[in-house]
Structures are given as C-alpha cells and as structure tokens.
Amino acid sequence: MSKIAALIGTIALLMALTAAPAQAAQTATRQAVQQQINAALTATPGGEQTSANTVEWNDGDIILTVASNLSTQAVGSCATGYVCAYSSTNLLGTKLSFGSCATYSTSTITVRSVANARSSGTVRGKNNAGTTLVTVTAGNHDNSTPTGITQVTCS
Amino acid sequence: MFDEEELERQLRRADPATTPSNAPPSVRAEADLRRITTGAAAKKSPQRRHRWLALPALGALLVLAFFLVQQVLPSNVGGNPTAIAATPPVLTGTGTPREFAVFVKEAAAKLRDQEPETPIREASYESWNVNTDFNADGSTFSYVSPQEVTTTWRADLSGEITVVTGTPYLPEGSITPDTAPTPAGAIVREERFIAGEMGIVFAAEPPTDAAAMSAYLTEYGGIEDPNDPAQVLEAVGQLLSEWTLSGAEHSALLESLAEVPGFESIGSVTDRLGRAGLGFSAQSPTDPRFHSILVLDATTGEILSMEKVYLGGVPEFSFDPPTVTSYIAWK
Secondary structure, three states, X not given: OOHHHHHHHHHHHXXXXXXXXXXXXXXXXXXXXXXXXXXXXHHOOOOEXXXXXXXXXXXXXXXXXXXXXXXXXXXXXXXXXXXXEEEEOOOEEEEEEEOOOOXXXXXXXXXXXXXXXXXXXXXXXXXXXXXXXXXXXOOEEEOOOOOOOOEEEEO | OOOHHHHXXXXXXXXXXXXXXXXXXXXXXXXXXXXXXXXXXXXXXXXXXXXXXXXXXXXXXXXXXXXXXXXXXXXXXXXXXXXXXXXXXXXXXXXXXXXXXXXXXXXXXXXXXXXOOOOEOEEEEEEEEEEEEEXXXXXXXXXXXXXEEEEEEOOOOOEEEEEEEOXXXXXXXXXXXXXXXXXXXXXXXXXXXXXXXXXXXXXXXOOOOHXXXXXXXHHHHOOOOOOOHHHHHHHXXXXXXXXXXXXXXXXXXXXXXXXXXXEEEXXXXXXXXXXXXXXXXXXXXXXXXXXXXXXXXXXXXXXXXXXXEEOOOOOOOOOOOOEEEEEEEXX
C-alpha cells in the first residue's frame, strides 16, 4: 500500500472516530483529539501539527482537521456546560466548576488556568477591582492566566 | 513520494460530496426514501437486535445506578453540607520543634552541592485536591480527586503532561470505585503541547542566589505580599511543579524561605508518601480561612510536600473544618 493510500486510510479511520455516537462524543476531550493527532503522525510520518486539532502534510497539500465540534464538548477535565478555574497551570490542581452563567468567587484558590466548556459565550477572570485579566471564549481554555483572579463571570 | 494521480483518484473515490447538489436521487436513495416514508421496517442487523434486547437490562442497570447514586451521593442532591471523613487527617507533629529559619539555613548549606547540577524542566508529583462543583440548581458538590502528574517541557514551551488518576473520594468518606468516572491507575490525560502552548509560570531558569530567588518568586509567581508565607508557598508549589531544581537552586530557595516570617514548627511528621519530615505551618495574615503546611525532609531539608488546610469561613464548602483540601508531594 502506498503512502498516500495509508494516509487516506488513516484519515478515514479518524473521520470515523470523530463521527462516533453521542455518548462517545460527550467524553471526547482535547486530550482525545491530541491522541488522534499523535496517531495520525505516527501512522503517516512527515506531517506537522499546525494547531490543536490540525495536521498538515506535504507543505499543506493535505490537511487533517480532527473534531471540529470541540466547542460544544468538555474542555480537558472541565465538563460540558461548565466554566472551570484551576489552582495550577494547564488545567491541573484544585478545580472549581461553575454550572451556570453568573459571577462566582474563586478566592479559595490561586487561579492559574481557566477553561470554558460552555457552548457559547465568553468567560472573564477578574481581580478584586473588577478588571478583566483574562478572557476565554466557548470551547477554549487559558493554560496560564495572570495571577490576581478572584472571580469569574460569563456572558 | 506522493503520486498525484493516485491521490486524486483515491480522494475522488473517498469523497462523498462529488455528486452535484441538483442531481436527481439515485435508485438506491429513492428506495431508502420510500422505505422511510412508508414505515417499512428495515432489516435489522444482528447488532441492532442485540441492542434492543439489551434495553431492558440497560434500564434495570440505570434504575440500580440511580438508587446507588441516591445512597452514595446525598450531598449532590440539595447540596446539604456534609463532613468529609475521608480526607487525610491533618498533619500533627511529634517531638521537639525546630526553629524554621535555623533548620532551613542548615539544610540550604547541605543542599548546595547536591545533584542535579543543572535544573531539569520536569516535575513528577502526587496531588490530591478537593474539587467543588457549583451546579446550575444552586447545589454544591465536593469530591476528592487524587492524581499522579508528570510534566515535561522545553524552553519553547512545548511539552507533555501525563495524569494518572486515583479513586475519587466522596464527602461521606466512601471510596467509590464503582461510581468513579475512570478506574484508579488509569491514564486520564496524556497531552502533548506544541511550542508556545504549555502554560508555564516560571519560564526563566531559576537563580542560585537567595535574594534573586525571592525576587524571582515574587515576579514570576505573582506574589503580592512577599511576607505572606501562604502566598510564598503557593508560588513555591507552582515552581516545583515545573522544575526539578539543581542543588544550588534548591539551596537558594530554602535560604529565601528563611527570610519569610510566619512559619511555625509542628515537629516531626510523616508525609503522604510515607517519608519522614519536619512540618512547618504557615498562616496568611490576610486569609484566616486556610493555613498551609510545608514538609521538609528530616535529614536533607529538601522540600517534600505541601498541604492546604481549610479552617472555616467558606459557606459554599459542604464539609466541616479542619479539612485538608489539597496536598502535593513531589517525587
């Protein structure tokens, strides 16, 4: 089997994986996406990861995009529909999860990262004075937020 | 080498969207349409039949799971405060207390020439955190999430994180292997970060001088009050979660801590990984809700672990003080 055929087979498999049933889709995370990216790079060497969910081969002639509906799914360990603040970078440490769109105090931890697993809207991390220190759109996260966040709000 | 013709041929074969949008439906598509609109039953595959046969069993399992959850997770319904019995006991020391500044300065002298000679962008630790969900219905739910974390990164902020989970504990103290989202010991996260994507607070290499280390912690760690031992420890915890310090850097770190007021000896302790240490508590002058405990190796003085203890004053927490809300033990 030629390299191209192998690549197409890999892409077909990944497309099948990303079109999995709803239950599987709910458990899909960015880590799962990265695993699929890793699998594609291993199966067909020579590619270059160009974003969190895309890989390019042959200087962009072939582009693989994995799971484009991430914005409606969990973000790391932050469950679907929640906003999460973490006491360490990269969504690690103590986690506070907020299930509705309101203003919440995060003063029990030093916030080092934030995830927004809501399907729409924006999350802001603010300090005591109400100044926005970080903004995270739906389906995204910030792996290293500025210190001083004492509350999160969403809109 | 790519064969363009073959690529085009295979892509054309694989692409389901080559049919023009205004093309008439195929014979097969028309047959499918008739079957759907007339309600004609499709031939069920063995897998589908099996799924339907499994539905009653699935329903029974769901009912059983519902009652189990009601029994095991009462705090998740209504958010009634419940004490966490399963949290580790708050560390209490034994023996003669040691003065913090004296001990760490002695330890700093011993560590200065120890391995490694140069710092490593890598950290491995076991952490344990009480996470809290603030649900849309106003209820709160706290649970414990033990994790083993390995972080490796490079100067371009690329890197890898691996997280292996332990078994979550519930507020009642019951270990819940049956209801855990993933089994203990499972890799729950294995993530590669491309250049620039890893979140690193202390990207610059740590200094080997005590005064420079204090400034480094304050600047990169975001410490607002360098005389608040709890704030300083939080920054130190983040630093050690990113770097394996050289002997000289670890020495400088201890020397810088010796200048921070507010550390009180609690005597000899055994940390969560069973290692003999000396414990020192640190109370923030501005936040009476928590205090921190620093555990240093009893022999070398090396930092082994840190803990955070809840003392009261957070109405949202569904557990009673004093409760260990987090610990981190470096390996």
